[in-house]
Amino acid sequence: xxxxxxxxxxxxxxxxxxxxxxxxxxxxxxxxxxxxxxxxxxxxxxxxxxxxxxxxxxxxxxxxxxxxxxxxxxxxxxxxxxxxxxxxxxxxxxxxxxxxxxxxxxxxxxxxxxxxxxx
Amino acid sequence: xxxxxxxxxxxxxxxxxxxxxxxxxxxxxxxxxxxxxxxxxxxxxxxxxxxxxxxxxxxxxxxxxxxxxxxxxxxxxxxxxxxxxxxxxxxxxxxxxxxxxxxxxxxx
Numbered sequence: 118x119x120x121x122x123x124x125x126x127x128x129x130x131x132x133x134x135x136x137x138x139x140x141x142x143x144x145x146x147x148x149x150x151x152x153x154x155x156x157x158x159x160x161x162x163x164x165x166x167x168x169x170x171x172x173x174x175x176x177x178x179x180x181x182x183x184x185x186x187x188x189x190x191x192x193x194x195x196x197x198x199x200x201x202x203x204x205x206x207x208x209x210x211x212x213x214x215x216x217x218x219x220x221x222x223x224x225x226x227x228x229x230x231x232x233x234x235x236x
Numbered sequence: 237x238x239x240x241x242x243x244x245x246x247x248x249x250x251x252x253x254x255x256x257x258x259x260x261x262x263x264x265x266x267x268x269x270x271x272x273x274x275x276x277x278x279x280x281x282x283x284x285x286x287x288x289x290x291x292x293x294x295x296x297x298x299x300x301x302x303x304x305x306x307x308x309x310x311x312x313x314x315x316x317x318x319x320x321x322x323x324x325x326x327x328x329x330x331x332x333x334x335x336x337x338x339x340x341x342x343x344x
Contacts, residue, residue: 221267221328
């Protein structure tokens with residue numbers, strides 16, 4: 118299995134530009150997560166999907182951020198317009214959630230991340 | 237909201253010394269997971285604890301879940317340079333909340 122695939126691995130852009138990060142989850146996984154990691158704020162959950170449906174987007178910083186999952190094998194995280202404070206490593210993770218309760222028990226498999234630098 | 241704190245934030249040890257990181261939650265947890273992130277890498281799942289007082293071992297790593305299911309610890313015996321990285325706990329609720337992480341540096 119190729120694992121979670123993210124692209125691009127590195128992105129350098131100028132303030133105000135649109136940035137699109139892409140993720141291909143592990144085949145068969147039904148949950149997908151987008152995280153942002155910075156030295157100051159650590160690992161933050163931005164949004165997660167179950168069966169392609171956004172469940173919790175309370176971590177999305179503001180309206181400049183949007184995420185979609187048009188099908189089970191692809192998701193995007195878009196930042197428009199980008200700002201220097203968006204510079205971070207963005208991770209996508211996927212899992213196979215089988216719990217029938219509200220409490221998660223799944224193992225998350227992280228992609229290699231996209232290192233975003235906004236100048 | 238729920239918070240998950242880890243201590244210490246950083247730890248430098250000599251190779252061969254032991255290391256422990258602690259994870260504390262403000263609320264009772266259904267389960268807790270531990271992840272390791274190597275420098276420049278991504279978090280990798282290590283283990284999941286579910287039962288009150290549970291203790292699990294992986295070679296030199298010992299994981300423990302508190303009796304009240306509000307705290308957990310990871311202990312590494314006789315650290316090696318390959319143990320370098322950041323160790324995160326993740327509290328299982330309806331979503332996973334990651335702790336602040338403990339960055340371990342092992343000096344040869």
